[in-house]
Amino acid sequence: MTQTTVQLNPPPAAQDDAELVLPTRAKRRFTEVAAERAIEGLIHLCGVSAILFVFGIFFFVFREGAPYVFGGDFKLGEFLFSTEWYPTSMGNPRYGVLSLIVGTFSVTALATLIAVPFGLGSAVFVSEFSGDKGRETLKVVIELLAAIPSVVWGFIGISVMNPVIQNVFHAPVGLNVLNGALLLALMSVPIMVSIGEDALKAVPDSYREAALAMGATRWQMVYRVLVPAAKNGLLAAVLLGVGRAVGETMAVLMATGHAINIPHSVFDPVRTLTATIAAELGEASAGSPHYRVLFIIGILLFTITFIVNLTADLAIRGIRKR
């Protein structure tokens, strides 16, 4: 075994033949080397493209909103903390997004509250309790659940959930925070399950064996050993689900009732940041303050989801480090 020299590191990218002293190797033609260089250049370019696109998104969305931000009429405090959203008022248009932020926050919070126990519970079940057959079936179902388009969820909100909520809770309108939250919960559960399962899988089997050998039941093993060991990954799973819920557009546009107000109960209709952009961008004339404010809301959304995803990523990285 010791006599064979195994090359464990890859050779440097597209190198010249002169450096390689392998006797059997034929001299490569210039065109071949050039083609290889070209394709490797392309691969590098594609590799960094993701960074370019993220900056591009920020730049181009900001570019449309910027003239209003620096135009003099824009006050950040008023924009963030005023509940007066009257973008089409003739004499005195006002752009306060507080009710929209509260709308997004209330729907997302309720959705998270519903989705976390189901998502993490299913993740634990899939990873620790179900047999191989059950695991495969559940994973397929969860994948299909994730594949249902958001506009179909919105339609389900209008056609199925709306009458159900009216009848069960005797609510005056069925398109409200609860409806949107139920849909968002169903949409974010698949992410929580798959990321949560990954996190549990990442816990070494020796932890499980040690716990079981000491006489713990499987449930004791889960909540005394696995959950503490995987808590970063589980946190990331929840955060990514939240990120999805914050950014969801069509389902909340159709199912939350589209009324701009601060909700007092889960049966009040609200409107979210995303729904406002989707509903009003078509009507706002290009270049008007209203149009530019919608792009600023886009930047606000971008920032929120960026922070949420960054936190999730740091949490996941925390596991890998250990």
Next chain:
Amino acid sequence: MGAVFAETALTRRKRLTERLAQGILGLMALSLVVPLVTIVAYLFVQAWPLLSWDFLTSNPIDGMRHGGIWSAFLGTMYLVTASLCVSAPIGVLAAVYLNEYAEDNWLTRMINLAVVNLAGVPSIVHALFGLGAFVLFAGIGRSIIAASLTLAIMTLPVIIASTKESLASVPRSFREACWNVGATRWQTIRRIVLPNSVSGILTGVILQVSRTAGETAPIMFTGAVFFKKIPEGDIFAYSLTDQCMALSMHLYTVTTQVTNAPHALPYAIAVALLGTVLVVNALSIGTRVYLRSRKKW
């Protein structure tokens, strides 16, 4: 003697909690299956009166209250194909870079972070980006091209992630063997890594088709229109610079804007959209299960 093995209060409680925990967690998992099945079944039952081959191949008529979904269906096909033509090559090459070339340095960390964040950008922000960058800045105008490019950037991170996973599943010893006979990196990738992971890459890309077909927000302001009349049965009816209808947008329009539509119509559109998405999905899942069972290493 027997008393040693008799169940004590403690072990009984342990056993009961175990049962209870397993039952509750199982119910939670089951509660994901139930809505999926009921909702799909309900939509299908409601849509049944309208579902036919004609529904797929005829245009909407009478203010979108009657007729079929041909122009919307064809539009969706155009958007999916065009966006895939852009996102698949870039995504696969980016994954090759990350898995085969990238060293563990700050640039790679930045790229990975960018991919994660790109995946998390809300779809409506992608719409704003598409409008700002492609429609207005690049001057393409609202068209299939602009909408597809927007969709392509949106699907890119998922293609990168799935491709990376299938590349990483090719054992390192395959590469080492190839390097040892004197192949360069690219030759190794071209002859060994890609052929051994192509099935996984394809599955990921197919899965992406279904996601793209369902998206609404990113195309709303970049190329999809409420209504457009095209010749029936002609699959080349749209040109890339046209605006088009799309199934997802059509469902939104008929549900929220069209009054007095027959009860079954939105259900039928939803089933057509869901059908397209789920069939493609099932295809991809089936391929994956089959390939995994055949894997030799």
